Amino acid sequence: MTTITQPSEGPGAYGHARVRVSDADREDAIDVLNAAFAEGRLAREEHAERVERALGSRTYAELAAVSGDLPAGPLEALPSRAQPDRARALPRPAGRTNPLAVASLACGLIPVLPATLAAIVLGVAARRQIRQAGGRGAGLAACGLALGALYILVTVVVVFLVVRLTRAGSGTQPGRARAGAIPV
Numbered sequence: 001m002t003t004i005t006q007p008s009e010g011p012g013a014y015g016h017a018r019v020r021v022s023d024a025d026r027e028d029a030i031d032v033l034n035a036a037f038a039e040g041r042l043a044r045e046e047h048a049e050r051v052e053r054a055l056g057s058r059t060y061a062e063l064a065a066v067s068g069d070l071p072a073g074p075l076e077a078l079p080s081r082a083q084p085d086r087a088r089a090l091p092r093p094a095g096r097t098n099p100l101a102v103a104s105l106a107c108g109l110i111p112v113l114p115a116t117l118a119a120i121v122l123g124v125a126a127r128r129q130i131r132q133a134g135g136r137g138a139g140l141a142a143c144g145l146a147l148g149a150l151y152i153l154v155t156v157v158v159v160f161l162v163v164r165l166t167r168a169g170s171g172t173q174p175g176r177a178r179a180g181a182i183p184v
Contacts, residue, residue, distance in 0.1 A: 017059060017060055017061035017064075018059050018060075018061065019059060019060050020058055020059055021057060021058065021059060021060055021062075021063050025060070025063060026054055026055060026057065026063065029054045029057075029063050029066055029067050030051055030054050030055070032067045032070055033047060033050050033051055033054065033066070033067060033070070034047075036067075036070045036071075041070060041071075042070075050066050050067070053065075053066050054066045054067075096135060096136070097135070097136045097137040097140070098126045098129055098130050098135050098136065098137035098140075098141065100122050100123075100125050100126035100129060100137075100141070101122075101123070101126035101127075101130070101136075101137030101138070101140040101141035101144065102137065102140055103118075103122045103126075103144075104118075104119050104120075104122035104123035104126050104140065104141050104143075104144025104145065104148075105119075105140045105141075105143050105144040105147070106144075107119035107122060107144060107148070108123070108143060108144035108145070108146070108147030108148045108151075109147065111151050113151075113152075113155060116147070116148040116151040116152055116155075117148065117152075118148075119144045119145065119147060119148030120144075120145055120148040120149065120152075122141075122144060123141045123142070123144040123145035123148065124141075124145065126138075126140070126141035126144075127141045127142070127145075
């Protein structure tokens with residue numbers, strides 16, 4: 001069994017040491033403990049003991065003592081104007097994938113001219129949004145753009161070849177008269 005140090009009772013120990021915690025504060029502390037357990041920083045027994053203590057804690061000082069020796073702890077006391085908000089201090093989850101990037105890729109997978117044009121337009125718009133506001137999906141937007149451009153290129157080449165083969169098959173070429181034809 002491990003020993004966890006008790007917080008000092010002084011008024012400045014954790015900012016607002018005697019202020020009562022909420023259920024959300026306890027859940028935040030348990031999230032820190034779960035992350036530490038997943039990283040191998042806590043043994044199973046120690047994790048269970050600390051979770052039990054976190055659930056039973058009534059003040060910020062008691063709660064901070066549970067996670068004070070872990071990288072994400074100690075939990076901050078009540079935020080003051082000088083301190084950043086706790087939500088800003090915690091690492092943010094990765095941003096949401098840009099929906100225009102997903103739509104660009106989906107349209108890029110459809111080999112029909114209107115869809116390929118939409119893939120290009122959506123891809124450009126998605127890349128602009130991602131560059132300005134951040135987020136994920138730059139690769140999806142690039143793939144949508146590339147597929148749209150590829151399908152347009154293939155369409156142009158196929159149309160060129162069909163026109164060329166049609167003229168060659170009919171025997172008429174621009175600037176040449178057919179053999180035996182009477183010029184008019």
